Amino acid sequence: MAASELPSISGVLTASQIRRTAESIAAQQESDGALPWFSGGHTDPWDHLENAMALTSAGLLDAARAGYAWSERTQRPDGSWPSEFRDGAVASEDTDTNFCAYIATGVWHYVCSTGDREFGARMWPTVHAAIDYVVSLQQGRNGEIYWLRGDSSVLPEALLTGCASMFHSIRCALALAESLGIPQPEWEVAALRLGHAIRHHPEAFGEKDRYSMDWYYPVLCGAYDGTAATARIASRWDDFVVGDLGIRCVSDRPWVTGAETCELVLALDRIGDRSRALRLLAAMQHLREEDGSYWTGLVFADDKRWPEERTTWTGAAMILATDALSRTTPGNGIFRELATPIDITDGFACDCVASRR
Secondary structure: OOHOOOOEEOOEEEEHHHHHHHHHHHHHOOOOOOOOOOOOOOOOOHHHHHHHHHHHHOOOHHHHHHHHHHHHHHHOOOOOEEEEEEEEEEEOEEEEHHHHHHHHHHHHHEEEEEEEHHHHHHHHHHHHHHHHHHHHOOOOOOOOEOOOOOOOOEOOOOOOOHHHHHHHHHHHHHHHHHHOOOOOOHHHHHHHHHHHHHHOOOOOOOOOOHHHHHHHHHHHHHOOOOOHHHHHHHHOHHHHEOOOOOOEEEEEEEEEEHHHHHHHHHHHHHHOOHHHHHHHHHHHHHOOOOOOOEEOOOOOOEEEEOOOEHHHHHHHHHHHHHHHOOOOOOOOOOOOOOOOOOOHHHHHHOOOOOOOO
């Protein structure tokens, strides 16, 4: 991909800067294809895929495909993944359902970005097994999905951020299934019920409203749309947004983080709030280093980077946000272009597929 075809935004980021960030991510890739948080750090299946998506958007397709091959190889027979790897070995056998579901978002992003339907067909068994596993943990009363399975039991708790992300991933899986001509009606029902739980049953989720992700993720991932989405963003804007620095990770801490800021950019893009999205993307650039990597966050009370690490997934979120705002690659609408399902309280069917280009 030529530099002129890479995402860029005038006055904020050039195409060459985007390429430099992508190269800083690829430089951390391990020989087996894993994309860890940083060199010597651990790899988790969700952030690994976020990195692979950013590499795709920046045209580093060989590195991205190596990442997806890693996901394919490390999937367990039941469709799940261990939650943490380090130096090529499993570091935690626990299973995070959101980590498992995200393979569908990554694969659908690659197919949309490249037009490579053969890749989608090859990865279909991996996606199918993962989403079946995730849906198997959906609860009967409200439709939420429990987030953690340990060695022998499931923790009976659902998390709003994770469920919002899974809502989006299931819809990506449905889009992939439709493109392959393989109907999955049970997934449509699961997505419908999960979206309803997110919108109407806050009591179904663990209380984490100190965290900005619980605020914007239901908008980012499409569970809220239209005026409801706009109202949700407005409701806690002043709690989390900090001037020209970005957004707080936690409402009661003087700490802004780059990845959360970029995810809010994507949420704002979904609701058409381009001006504030651009301002926030520009605001988080104080975390950028000359090699294109990004510090995770800044404690603005004492002007110190914390933690003292530059995380691949922070740069990845920045690339995806830039692509979304610049409308550069064919996959730029991965969070914006999925059709919104109708609420089950309206009594209609659910259209959970991607909009056609």
